[in-house]
Amino acid sequence: MDPQVQHRVNEMCASMSELGVNVTPRRAKVLETLASTDCHPTVNEIHSEVRRIYPSTSLATIYNTIELLKETGQVLELEFSGSPNRYDGLRPESHPHLICLSCRSVEDMDLFEIEDVSLDRVSHATGYNLVRQRTDYYGICPVCQESDEAIRH
Amino acid sequence: MDPQVQHRVNEMCASMSELGVNVTPRRAKVLETLASTDCHPTVNEIHSEVRRIYPSTSLATIYNTIELLKETGQVLELEFSGSPNRYDGLRPESHPHLICLSCRSVEDMDLFEIEDVSLDRVSHATGYNLVRQRTDYYGICPVCQESDEAIRH
Protein backbone atom coordinates (compact mmCIF):
# COMPACT_ATOMS: atom_id res chain seq x y z
CA MET A 1 0.00 0.00 0.00
CA ASP A 2 1.16 3.49 -0.82
CA PRO A 3 2.74 5.02 2.29
CA GLN A 4 0.55 8.12 2.12
CA VAL A 5 -2.54 5.93 1.92
CA GLN A 6 -1.25 3.80 4.77
CA HIS A 7 -0.75 6.92 6.82
CA ARG A 8 -4.30 8.08 6.29
CA VAL A 9 -5.69 4.64 7.06
CA ASN A 10 -3.72 4.66 10.31
CA GLU A 11 -5.13 8.06 11.23
CA MET A 12 -8.67 6.91 10.51
CA CYS A 13 -8.17 3.69 12.48
CA ALA A 14 -6.81 5.65 15.41
CA SER A 15 -9.82 7.96 15.50
CA MET A 16 -12.22 5.03 15.30
CA SER A 17 -10.46 3.38 18.22
CA GLU A 18 -10.71 6.64 20.16
CA LEU A 19 -14.43 6.46 19.47
CA GLY A 20 -14.41 3.07 21.13
CA VAL A 21 -15.46 1.02 18.12
CA ASN A 22 -13.60 -1.86 16.53
CA VAL A 23 -11.93 -1.54 13.18
CA THR A 24 -13.27 -4.74 11.70
CA PRO A 25 -11.93 -6.07 8.40
CA ARG A 26 -14.90 -4.65 6.49
CA ARG A 27 -14.52 -1.27 8.12
CA ALA A 28 -10.80 -1.31 7.43
CA LYS A 29 -11.52 -1.95 3.78
CA VAL A 30 -13.89 1.03 3.70
CA LEU A 31 -11.16 3.23 5.18
CA GLU A 32 -8.61 1.92 2.70
CA THR A 33 -10.96 2.54 -0.20
CA LEU A 34 -11.55 6.10 0.93
CA ALA A 35 -7.86 6.73 1.46
CA SER A 36 -6.85 5.24 -1.88
CA THR A 37 -8.61 7.61 -4.22
CA ASP A 38 -9.03 11.29 -4.82
CA CYS A 39 -12.09 10.67 -7.00
CA HIS A 40 -14.56 11.29 -4.18
CA PRO A 41 -16.42 7.99 -4.43
CA THR A 42 -20.11 7.44 -3.77
CA VAL A 43 -21.36 4.98 -1.18
CA ASN A 44 -22.16 2.57 -3.98
CA GLU A 45 -18.65 2.78 -5.39
CA ILE A 46 -17.18 2.10 -1.97
CA HIS A 47 -19.61 -0.78 -1.60
CA SER A 48 -18.49 -2.36 -4.86
CA GLU A 49 -14.86 -2.00 -3.90
CA VAL A 50 -15.37 -3.56 -0.46
CA ARG A 51 -17.37 -6.38 -2.01
CA ARG A 52 -14.41 -7.38 -4.15
CA ILE A 53 -12.82 -8.61 -0.93
CA TYR A 54 -15.88 -9.28 1.25
CA PRO A 55 -18.67 -10.13 -1.18
CA SER A 56 -21.37 -10.39 1.46
CA THR A 57 -20.94 -6.82 2.69
CA SER A 58 -24.16 -4.86 2.82
CA LEU A 59 -24.74 -1.25 1.88
CA ALA A 60 -25.80 -0.52 5.44
CA THR A 61 -22.31 -1.33 6.66
CA ILE A 62 -20.84 1.26 4.32
CA TYR A 63 -23.29 3.90 5.51
CA ASN A 64 -22.61 2.88 9.09
CA THR A 65 -18.84 3.13 8.73
CA ILE A 66 -19.04 6.48 7.01
CA GLU A 67 -21.24 7.73 9.84
CA LEU A 68 -18.54 6.77 12.32
CA LEU A 69 -15.92 8.56 10.25
CA LYS A 70 -18.09 11.65 10.06
CA GLU A 71 -18.42 11.67 13.84
CA THR A 72 -14.66 11.83 14.15
CA GLY A 73 -14.20 14.33 11.34
CA GLN A 74 -12.22 11.80 9.31
CA VAL A 75 -14.24 12.10 6.14
CA LEU A 76 -15.70 15.01 4.24
CA GLU A 77 -19.23 14.52 2.96
CA LEU A 78 -20.36 16.47 -0.07
CA GLU A 79 -24.14 16.39 -0.10
CA PHE A 80 -26.17 16.45 -3.28
CA SER A 81 -29.86 16.03 -3.70
CA GLY A 82 -31.00 13.68 -6.42
CA SER A 83 -27.54 12.22 -6.90
CA PRO A 84 -25.53 10.29 -4.34
CA ASN A 85 -23.28 12.02 -1.85
CA ARG A 86 -19.55 12.03 -2.51
CA TYR A 87 -16.88 11.38 0.08
CA ASP A 88 -13.37 12.65 0.58
CA GLY A 89 -11.37 10.55 3.00
CA LEU A 90 -7.96 11.63 1.76
CA ARG A 91 -8.34 15.24 2.82
CA PRO A 92 -11.07 15.40 5.46
CA GLU A 93 -10.52 19.05 6.33
CA SER A 94 -12.64 21.69 4.56
CA HIS A 95 -11.23 22.51 1.15
CA PRO A 96 -12.65 23.65 -2.18
CA HIS A 97 -13.81 21.37 -4.97
CA LEU A 98 -14.35 21.64 -8.69
CA ILE A 99 -17.53 19.92 -9.81
CA CYS A 100 -18.29 19.15 -13.42
CA LEU A 101 -21.95 19.58 -14.27
CA SER A 102 -21.56 17.34 -17.29
CA CYS A 103 -19.67 14.25 -16.11
CA ARG A 104 -20.28 14.74 -12.37
CA SER A 105 -16.60 14.48 -11.56
CA VAL A 106 -15.45 16.02 -8.31
CA GLU A 107 -11.87 17.24 -8.04
CA ASP A 108 -9.95 18.77 -5.22
CA MET A 109 -8.95 22.32 -5.98
CA ASP A 110 -5.61 23.47 -4.78
CA LEU A 111 -5.58 26.72 -2.96
CA PHE A 112 -2.97 28.65 -4.88
CA GLU A 113 -5.63 30.92 -6.34
CA ILE A 114 -7.73 31.30 -3.25
CA GLU A 115 -7.00 33.02 -0.05
CA ASP A 116 -8.65 30.87 2.55
CA VAL A 117 -10.85 32.76 4.94
CA SER A 118 -10.45 31.21 8.32
CA LEU A 119 -13.50 29.87 10.08
CA ASP A 120 -12.38 31.77 13.15
CA ARG A 121 -12.56 35.09 11.36
CA VAL A 122 -16.02 34.38 9.98
CA SER A 123 -17.18 33.00 13.32
CA HIS A 124 -16.07 36.18 14.99
CA ALA A 125 -17.71 38.39 12.40
CA THR A 126 -21.04 36.56 12.42
CA GLY A 127 -21.46 35.25 15.95
CA TYR A 128 -21.80 31.70 14.63
CA ASN A 129 -19.79 28.91 16.15
CA LEU A 130 -18.54 27.50 12.87
CA VAL A 131 -17.09 24.04 12.46
CA ARG A 132 -16.59 23.63 8.75
CA GLN A 133 -17.15 25.18 5.40
CA ARG A 134 -17.98 24.06 1.91
CA THR A 135 -16.73 25.72 -1.23
CA ASP A 136 -17.64 24.27 -4.60
CA TYR A 137 -17.07 25.62 -8.07
CA TYR A 138 -19.53 24.33 -10.66
CA GLY A 139 -18.92 24.21 -14.35
CA ILE A 140 -17.65 22.12 -17.23
CA CYS A 141 -14.33 20.35 -16.84
CA PRO A 142 -11.67 20.53 -19.57
CA VAL A 143 -12.35 16.98 -20.74
CA CYS A 144 -16.07 17.62 -21.23
CA GLN A 145 -15.31 20.90 -22.99
CA GLU A 146 -13.26 18.89 -25.49
CA SER A 147 -16.04 16.37 -26.00
CA ASP A 148 -18.55 19.15 -26.58
CA GLU A 149 -16.22 20.68 -29.17
CA ALA A 150 -15.90 17.31 -30.86
CA ILE A 151 -19.65 16.88 -31.07
CA ARG A 152 -20.11 20.31 -32.57
CA HIS A 153 -17.75 19.49 -35.45
CA MET B 1 -46.07 44.70 -1.98
CA ASP B 2 -42.64 45.88 -0.91
CA PRO B 3 -41.01 47.67 -3.86
CA GLN B 4 -37.85 45.58 -3.64
CA VAL B 5 -39.94 42.42 -3.70
CA GLN B 6 -41.98 43.78 -6.59
CA HIS B 7 -38.78 44.50 -8.46
CA ARG B 8 -37.51 40.95 -8.04
CA VAL B 9 -40.87 39.52 -9.06
CA ASN B 10 -40.75 41.64 -12.19
CA GLU B 11 -37.27 40.40 -13.01
CA MET B 12 -38.34 36.81 -12.53
CA CYS B 13 -41.47 37.31 -14.64
CA ALA B 14 -39.41 38.87 -17.39
CA SER B 15 -37.02 35.94 -17.52
CA MET B 16 -39.86 33.45 -17.58
CA SER B 17 -41.40 35.31 -20.49
CA GLU B 18 -38.07 35.26 -22.27
CA LEU B 19 -38.15 31.52 -21.80
CA GLY B 20 -41.46 31.53 -23.63
CA VAL B 21 -43.63 30.28 -20.79
CA ASN B 22 -46.63 31.97 -19.24
CA VAL B 23 -46.53 33.45 -15.81
CA THR B 24 -49.76 31.95 -14.55
CA PRO B 25 -51.29 33.08 -11.25
CA ARG B 26 -49.87 30.06 -9.42
CA ARG B 27 -46.43 30.59 -10.86
CA ALA B 28 -46.62 34.27 -9.98
CA LYS B 29 -47.41 33.33 -6.41
CA VAL B 30 -44.37 31.05 -6.32
CA LEU B 31 -42.19 33.91 -7.52
CA GLU B 32 -43.68 36.27 -4.98
CA THR B 33 -43.13 33.79 -2.18
CA LEU B 34 -39.51 33.37 -3.18
CA ALA B 35 -38.98 37.12 -3.47
CA SER B 36 -40.67 37.88 -0.17
CA THR B 37 -38.38 36.06 2.20
CA ASP B 38 -34.70 35.71 2.97
CA CYS B 39 -35.34 32.53 4.94
CA HIS B 40 -34.50 30.24 2.04
CA PRO B 41 -37.73 28.27 2.00
CA THR B 42 -38.13 24.61 1.12
CA VAL B 43 -40.41 23.42 -1.66
CA ASN B 44 -42.94 22.41 0.99
CA GLU B 45 -42.91 25.83 2.59
CA ILE B 46 -43.47 27.47 -0.77
CA HIS B 47 -46.25 24.98 -1.45
CA SER B 48 -48.02 25.88 1.81
CA GLU B 49 -47.72 29.56 1.07
CA VAL B 50 -49.12 29.21 -2.45
CA ARG B 51 -51.95 27.03 -1.17
CA ARG B 52 -53.12 29.82 1.09
CA ILE B 53 -54.24 31.59 -2.10
CA TYR B 54 -54.70 28.65 -4.48
CA PRO B 55 -55.59 25.68 -2.26
CA SER B 56 -55.65 23.13 -5.05
CA THR B 57 -52.04 23.74 -6.08
CA SER B 58 -49.97 20.59 -6.31
CA LEU B 59 -46.41 20.07 -5.23
CA ALA B 60 -45.46 19.23 -8.79
CA THR B 61 -46.32 22.75 -9.84
CA ILE B 62 -43.88 24.16 -7.30
CA TYR B 63 -41.12 21.87 -8.50
CA ASN B 64 -41.99 22.70 -12.07
CA THR B 65 -41.87 26.45 -11.49
CA ILE B 66 -38.59 26.26 -9.62
CA GLU B 67 -37.16 24.24 -12.49
CA LEU B 68 -38.08 27.04 -14.87
CA LEU B 69 -36.47 29.60 -12.59
CA LYS B 70 -33.32 27.51 -12.35
CA GLU B 71 -33.11 27.40 -16.13
CA THR B 72 -33.03 31.17 -16.24
CA GLY B 73 -30.70 31.55 -13.29
CA GLN B 74 -33.39 33.32 -11.29
CA VAL B 75 -33.18 31.16 -8.21
CA LEU B 76 -30.31 29.69 -6.26
CA GLU B 77 -30.75 26.08 -5.18
CA LEU B 78 -28.92 24.84 -2.12
CA GLU B 79 -28.87 21.07 -2.28
CA PHE B 80 -28.92 18.87 0.78
CA SER B 81 -29.26 15.13 0.97
CA GLY B 82 -31.74 13.78 3.46
CA SER B 83 -33.30 17.15 4.08
CA PRO B 84 -35.15 19.24 1.53
CA ASN B 85 -33.37 21.68 -0.73
CA ARG B 86 -33.50 25.37 0.13
CA TYR B 87 -34.11 28.16 -2.35
CA ASP B 88 -32.95 31.73 -2.60
CA GLY B 89 -34.99 33.81 -5.01
CA LEU B 90 -34.07 37.17 -3.54
CA ARG B 91 -30.41 36.94 -4.44
CA PRO B 92 -30.02 34.37 -7.21
CA GLU B 93 -26.37 35.08 -7.86
CA SER B 94 -23.75 32.96 -6.06
CA HIS B 95 -23.15 34.20 -2.53
CA PRO B 96 -22.13 32.63 0.76
CA HIS B 97 -24.51 31.27 3.37
CA LEU B 98 -24.41 30.52 7.07
CA ILE B 99 -26.08 27.23 7.92
CA CYS B 100 -27.02 26.26 11.44
CA LEU B 101 -26.48 22.57 12.13
CA SER B 102 -28.91 22.73 15.03
CA CYS B 103 -32.00 24.57 13.78
CA ARG B 104 -31.26 24.18 10.05
CA SER B 105 -31.63 27.91 9.43
CA VAL B 106 -29.95 29.27 6.32
CA GLU B 107 -28.87 32.90 6.31
CA ASP B 108 -27.23 35.02 3.67
CA MET B 109 -23.78 36.07 4.68
CA ASP B 110 -22.67 39.52 3.73
CA LEU B 111 -19.35 39.76 2.11
CA PHE B 112 -17.61 42.33 4.26
CA GLU B 113 -15.30 39.69 5.68
CA ILE B 114 -14.67 37.81 2.49
CA GLU B 115 -12.86 38.81 -0.58
CA ASP B 116 -14.77 37.18 -3.35
CA VAL B 117 -12.69 35.18 -5.77
CA SER B 118 -14.10 35.68 -9.20
CA LEU B 119 -15.25 32.70 -11.19
CA ASP B 120 -13.24 34.02 -14.10
CA ARG B 121 -10.03 33.86 -12.16
CA VAL B 122 -10.68 30.31 -10.97
CA SER B 123 -11.84 29.27 -14.44
CA HIS B 124 -8.61 30.56 -15.89
CA ALA B 125 -6.49 28.86 -13.25
CA THR B 126 -8.19 25.48 -13.54
CA GLY B 127 -9.32 25.22 -17.16
CA TYR B 128 -12.90 24.69 -16.05
CA ASN B 129 -15.68 26.67 -17.62
CA LEU B 130 -17.29 27.70 -14.35
CA VAL B 131 -20.81 29.02 -14.06
CA ARG B 132 -21.43 29.31 -10.34
CA GLN B 133 -20.03 28.61 -6.94
CA ARG B 134 -21.31 27.56 -3.56
CA THR B 135 -19.85 28.70 -0.28
CA ASP B 136 -21.45 27.56 2.96
CA TYR B 137 -20.30 27.99 6.51
CA TYR B 138 -21.64 25.34 8.89
CA GLY B 139 -21.98 25.77 12.61
CA ILE B 140 -24.26 26.81 15.44
CA CYS B 141 -26.13 30.07 15.11
CA PRO B 142 -26.18 32.61 17.97
CA VAL B 143 -29.77 31.76 18.92
CA CYS B 144 -29.03 28.04 19.26
CA GLN B 145 -25.87 28.82 21.22
CA GLU B 146 -28.08 30.70 23.71
CA SER B 147 -30.53 27.80 23.95
CA ASP B 148 -27.69 25.38 24.55
CA GLU B 149 -26.39 27.63 27.33
CA ALA B 150 -29.86 27.74 28.86
CA ILE B 151 -30.17 23.96 28.84
CA ARG B 152 -26.83 23.55 30.55
CA HIS B 153 -27.93 25.76 33.49
Next chain:
DNA sequence: TTAAATGCAAATTTTTTGCGTGATG
Protein backbone atom coordinates in the same frame (compact mmCIF):
# COMPACT_ATOMS: atom_id res chain seq x y z
C1' DT C 1 -21.90 -15.36 27.12
C1' DT C 2 -22.39 -10.83 26.14
C1' DA C 3 -21.97 -6.96 23.31
C1' DA C 4 -20.89 -5.28 19.01
C1' DA C 5 -21.13 -5.81 14.02
C1' DT C 6 -23.68 -7.05 10.17
C1' DG C 7 -27.12 -8.56 6.52
C1' DC C 8 -31.50 -8.03 4.98
C1' DA C 9 -35.60 -5.91 4.01
C1' DA C 10 -38.82 -2.51 4.88
C1' DA C 11 -39.65 2.24 5.68
C1' DT C 12 -38.85 7.09 5.01
C1' DT C 13 -37.90 11.08 2.58
C1' DT C 14 -37.32 13.89 -1.39
C1' DT C 15 -37.76 14.54 -6.12
C1' DT C 16 -39.24 13.14 -10.76
C1' DT C 17 -42.30 11.31 -14.17
C1' DG C 18 -46.43 9.98 -16.83
C1' DC C 19 -50.90 10.58 -17.83
C1' DG C 20 -55.29 12.54 -18.18
C1' DT C 21 -58.09 16.67 -17.34
C1' DG C 22 -58.89 21.37 -17.73
C1' DA C 23 -58.02 26.17 -18.82
C1' DT C 24 -56.82 29.62 -22.31
C1' DG C 25 -55.86 32.13 -26.31
Next chain:
DNA sequence: CATCACGCAAAAAATTTGCATTTAA
Protein backbone atom coordinates in the same frame (compact mmCIF):
# COMPACT_ATOMS: atom_id res chain seq x y z
C1' DC D 1 -59.05 23.26 -31.14
C1' DA D 2 -54.54 23.09 -30.01
C1' DT D 3 -51.32 23.96 -26.61
C1' DC D 4 -49.76 24.74 -22.27
C1' DA D 5 -50.60 24.27 -17.27
C1' DC D 6 -51.62 21.40 -13.74
C1' DG D 7 -53.43 17.79 -10.32
C1' DC D 8 -52.86 13.31 -9.11
C1' DA D 9 -50.61 9.26 -8.20
C1' DA D 10 -47.05 6.23 -9.04
C1' DA D 11 -42.17 5.71 -9.58
C1' DA D 12 -37.49 6.44 -8.65
C1' DA D 13 -33.51 7.24 -5.95
C1' DA D 14 -30.93 7.79 -1.74
C1' DT D 15 -30.65 7.05 2.93
C1' DT D 16 -32.19 5.34 7.46
C1' DT D 17 -34.10 2.08 10.54
C1' DG D 18 -35.56 -2.28 12.90
C1' DC D 19 -34.72 -6.74 13.71
C1' DA D 20 -32.68 -11.19 13.65
C1' DT D 21 -28.31 -13.48 13.05
C1' DT D 22 -23.50 -13.90 13.24
C1' DT D 23 -19.04 -12.88 14.99
C1' DA D 24 -15.66 -12.31 18.21
C1' DA D 25 -13.52 -10.71 22.57
